[in-house]
Amino acid sequence: MRFLPILLLSGLFTFAQVASAQTKDLPRPGEVFQVDGRTAFVIEPLAVARRDGPLPWVWYAPTLRGLPSRAETWMFDRFLAAGIAIAGIDVGESYGSPDGTKHYQELYEHLTTKRGYASRPVLLARSRGGLMLYNWAVEHPSCVAGVAGIYPVCDLASYPGLGKAAPAYGMSAKELRTNLSTHNPINRLAPLAKARVPIFHIHGDRDGTVPLEANSGALGARYTALGGPAEISVIEGRGHDMWSGWFQSEELTDFAVRHALTGAQGSSESPEELSKPPATDKPVKVYILSGQSNMVGIGQVSGGSTRWGKQIIEPVVSVYAGPYSAEADYDSMTPTATKKLPVYGGVEPTSFPGGGTQVVRGFIELADDGVFEFNPGYSDSTYNVMEVAGVEVYRREPGQEAARTGFQFKEGERHPFKITFLTEAANGLGWLWRTDLPGTLSTVVKTNGKFPHLLDAEGRWAVRDDVWYKGLVTATANQWLSVGCGATANSIGPELQFGHVLGEHHDEPVIIIKTSQGNRSLGWDFLPPDSARFTYEGRTYAGSGDKIPSWTPDDPGKEVDWYAGLQYDQCFEAVHEVLDNFAVHFPQYEEQGYEIAGFAWWQGHKDGNAAHASRYEFNLVRLIQSLRAEFDAANAPFVIGTIGFGGWEMAGPHLTVANAQLAVSGETGKYPEFAGNVLTVEIRDFWKDASISPRNQGFHYNGNAETYLMVGDVLGRGMLKLLENQ
Structure with missing residues (x-):
C-alpha cells in the first residue's frame, strides 16, 4: 500500500438500478420504511451498545437494490458494536442531482427529529455514492462529522460521463457541462474545507471504472489546497472490484467510528430511555454456554506487565548529599558516591549505596514498537520520579498515587533514563507494560473507542448488576458480569458481550452458566450419551x-x-449440581426460580482430524438433542458459532467442521425439528491476523479481544433472533 498526502473513502457498483422496492434485504437485522416516497433503512445497535445522548450514525450510499450487501457485514458489525447506527435511502440513479439530494434531506430530517439520531453523521460513500453524498454534504457542511469513501466517484465527467448523468439533472450534456461547477462534487468542496470536515478515501491504482487520479486523487489534492484535512490511501494493484479488503479496512472503520462518535457529541436530541430495571415477578433466565478453550476465554484484556532487566543498559547510581529536594538540580551537582550496577531489575533487589538522595542514570532499549508505561521500584522505593529522554514518565510522591505518562518506543532505539528516588528506600526493581498492544481489550475499548458500554462513567470496566456469571470446570469466576470471566482475570470469552446483549433484552435477571474445558473434542471428550x-x-x-x-x-x-464422553459428563453434571441447588447458589433469586432460556456452543478445533470432522455434523445434532433432554428444555433456543481459524482461508478438516456446524442450523431445512430454534452464526469474518493481535496463537484467535467480543455479540444476536420466534 502507498499513500498520497490525503485520505478518504467511498464506493460504486457498475450496474444500473432504480429506487422503488418496498422491501430490502439487509446484511444485519434492521427496519425498512418509506421517507418522501423512497425506500429507506436503518440498522440500529442494541441498547446495550448505546451511549447516552443522540444516536451516532453512519450514512451509507448508494442504497440501490441489493445495497448495502453482505460485503459490508464486517464493517457494519464494528459500527454496531461501537453503538453506531447505519442508515440510507434509495434515491435511484440520481448521480447527485438536486432531486436526489432533496430525498437525502428528508431522510436526515426524519432521523434527527423523529428518531433521536445525532445531527452530524459520518457519510460512507461507496462508488457512485460519492456523487450523492458529496453533493448533499457541500450544501450542509455543519451537518457532517466526516466523509469516508471506498473508491468513490467525485467527478461527474469521469463517471458516469456527462451524457449519461445529464437526464438526472434535467439537462442536456451541453447544459450540464456549462453548469458543471454548480453540480460537480469536485468543484464544490470549499464549504466542507472551510468547516474542516475530515475526509478519508481508499482507492485502487488500477481502477478503470472510477479512475483514481480523476476522483479521489484530484479531490484530495484540491481539498488540501483549500485547507481541508483529507487523506487518500492508495491500494496498489486493485481495481473497482469486490476485494474483501475494501470492506474490512481497519483504517476506514476506525475513521468512521471515531468521527461518528465525535459527531454525536454536542447534539441536542435526546433518545428514548432504554434501560429497564430487572423484573422480580418472573423466573430468572439461565443461559448455558459450553465449548473448548475459546469458550473458556483467551481474549487478552491488557498487555500485562513485565519485570525489567535486560532492557536496562549501563545503569549507574549516584548519591547526593542530604535528603531529596525538589529545588535541587542533581544533574549539575557533584555526587558523594557513584556506583556502576552490574544488575538492574529481575527478581532480586539491587544493592544501592544509600546515605543521601540516590539517582540512577543509564539507557533503556525495548524490543518492540509501542507506547509503554513504567512502575519503577517496589513498596517504599516506588516513591520516585522517572524520566526517559528528558520526558517525565512516572512520578509518585510520598502519600500520593502514582502518575504515569506513556512513552513511544521504536524497536532497538536506545534512550537515556533517570530515576530520582525521593526517600531513602531505593532498589532496581521495576515493571513495564505496553498500553497500545493491538487487539487487547484495553486497546480496543479505551484507545479505539469500540464497545463503549464496557466502561462506566469513571472509565473503569463496567459491571452489570442484572447479569450474574458463574463459571464451572474452568473460567470459574462467580460474580456480576464484567471483564475477567475468561481463562484468567486478564482474559475474556464470548460471555462478556453475550451477557450484555441478553441482559439488555430481558426484563428478568440473567444468569450465565459457562461450563467449558480447553483442548476437548466433540468426537471423543464431549461425545453425547448413547453415541x-x-x-x-x-x-x-x-x-x-x-x-x-x-x-x-x-x-x-x-x-x-x-x-468417550467424560468431558460431557463433567461439564453438565456440574451444571446440574448448580441448578439442583439453585437456592443455595443464588439465594437472591430463590423465590423467582429459573428457566433454561437457551444454549450456546462454540467449539471445534480439537475435531480437526479427518475422522472426527467427518462425524461432526452427526455428533452436533446429538449434542443439541441430548442437552435439551438433559435439562428438560425441549425447544430451548440453541446458538452455535462456527470455528473461524484463519478466517475465509480455512481448509482441510477444519473446513469440514465449519460446514457441519452450518449444516445443522434450522435455516437450512436439513433438520426440520431445528427450524426456528437452532441457529448457526458465522464468525470467520472476525478473524484477526497475529500482526494486529496480542499474540501469535492462531488456535486461540491470537488472543484478540475484539474477536471474542464479536463472537459474543453474534451469538447474543442470534439468540435474540431465536427468541423472537418463540
Missing part, C-alpha cells in the same frame, strides 16, 4: 463410555485413563 461407535477408513472410533479411542482388527489399541 454409537463409527468406522472411518477401516478404523473404528469410540462410542460412549469406551476407553480405547480407536482401533482396527490388526491394531486393538490401548485403554487410556479417560472415556
Whole structure:
C-alpha cells in the first residue's frame, strides 16, 4: 500500500438500478420504511451498545437494490458494536442531482427529529455514492462529522460521463457541462474545507471504472489546497472490484467510528430511555454456554506487565548529599558516591549505596514498537520520579498515587533514563507494560473507542448488576458480569458481550452458566450419551463410555485413563449440581426460580482430524438433542458459532467442521425439528491476523479481544433472533 498526502473513502457498483422496492434485504437485522416516497433503512445497535445522548450514525450510499450487501457485514458489525447506527435511502440513479439530494434531506430530517439520531453523521460513500453524498454534504457542511469513501466517484465527467448523468439533472450534456461547477462534487468542496470536515478515501491504482487520479486523487489534492484535512490511501494493484479488503479496512472503520462518535457529541436530541430495571415477578433466565478453550476465554484484556532487566543498559547510581529536594538540580551537582550496577531489575533487589538522595542514570532499549508505561521500584522505593529522554514518565510522591505518562518506543532505539528516588528506600526493581498492544481489550475499548458500554462513567470496566456469571470446570469466576470471566482475570470469552446483549433484552435477571474445558473434542471428550461407535477408513472410533479411542482388527489399541464422553459428563453434571441447588447458589433469586432460556456452543478445533470432522455434523445434532433432554428444555433456543481459524482461508478438516456446524442450523431445512430454534452464526469474518493481535496463537484467535467480543455479540444476536420466534 502507498499513500498520497490525503485520505478518504467511498464506493460504486457498475450496474444500473432504480429506487422503488418496498422491501430490502439487509446484511444485519434492521427496519425498512418509506421517507418522501423512497425506500429507506436503518440498522440500529442494541441498547446495550448505546451511549447516552443522540444516536451516532453512519450514512451509507448508494442504497440501490441489493445495497448495502453482505460485503459490508464486517464493517457494519464494528459500527454496531461501537453503538453506531447505519442508515440510507434509495434515491435511484440520481448521480447527485438536486432531486436526489432533496430525498437525502428528508431522510436526515426524519432521523434527527423523529428518531433521536445525532445531527452530524459520518457519510460512507461507496462508488457512485460519492456523487450523492458529496453533493448533499457541500450544501450542509455543519451537518457532517466526516466523509469516508471506498473508491468513490467525485467527478461527474469521469463517471458516469456527462451524457449519461445529464437526464438526472434535467439537462442536456451541453447544459450540464456549462453548469458543471454548480453540480460537480469536485468543484464544490470549499464549504466542507472551510468547516474542516475530515475526509478519508481508499482507492485502487488500477481502477478503470472510477479512475483514481480523476476522483479521489484530484479531490484530495484540491481539498488540501483549500485547507481541508483529507487523506487518500492508495491500494496498489486493485481495481473497482469486490476485494474483501475494501470492506474490512481497519483504517476506514476506525475513521468512521471515531468521527461518528465525535459527531454525536454536542447534539441536542435526546433518545428514548432504554434501560429497564430487572423484573422480580418472573423466573430468572439461565443461559448455558459450553465449548473448548475459546469458550473458556483467551481474549487478552491488557498487555500485562513485565519485570525489567535486560532492557536496562549501563545503569549507574549516584548519591547526593542530604535528603531529596525538589529545588535541587542533581544533574549539575557533584555526587558523594557513584556506583556502576552490574544488575538492574529481575527478581532480586539491587544493592544501592544509600546515605543521601540516590539517582540512577543509564539507557533503556525495548524490543518492540509501542507506547509503554513504567512502575519503577517496589513498596517504599516506588516513591520516585522517572524520566526517559528528558520526558517525565512516572512520578509518585510520598502519600500520593502514582502518575504515569506513556512513552513511544521504536524497536532497538536506545534512550537515556533517570530515576530520582525521593526517600531513602531505593532498589532496581521495576515493571513495564505496553498500553497500545493491538487487539487487547484495553486497546480496543479505551484507545479505539469500540464497545463503549464496557466502561462506566469513571472509565473503569463496567459491571452489570442484572447479569450474574458463574463459571464451572474452568473460567470459574462467580460474580456480576464484567471483564475477567475468561481463562484468567486478564482474559475474556464470548460471555462478556453475550451477557450484555441478553441482559439488555430481558426484563428478568440473567444468569450465565459457562461450563467449558480447553483442548476437548466433540468426537471423543464431549461425545453425547448413547453415541454409537463409527468406522472411518477401516478404523473404528469410540462410542460412549469406551476407553480405547480407536482401533482396527490388526491394531486393538490401548485403554487410556479417560472415556468417550467424560468431558460431557463433567461439564453438565456440574451444571446440574448448580441448578439442583439453585437456592443455595443464588439465594437472591430463590423465590423467582429459573428457566433454561437457551444454549450456546462454540467449539471445534480439537475435531480437526479427518475422522472426527467427518462425524461432526452427526455428533452436533446429538449434542443439541441430548442437552435439551438433559435439562428438560425441549425447544430451548440453541446458538452455535462456527470455528473461524484463519478466517475465509480455512481448509482441510477444519473446513469440514465449519460446514457441519452450518449444516445443522434450522435455516437450512436439513433438520426440520431445528427450524426456528437452532441457529448457526458465522464468525470467520472476525478473524484477526497475529500482526494486529496480542499474540501469535492462531488456535486461540491470537488472543484478540475484539474477536471474542464479536463472537459474543453474534451469538447474543442470534439468540435474540431465536427468541423472537418463540
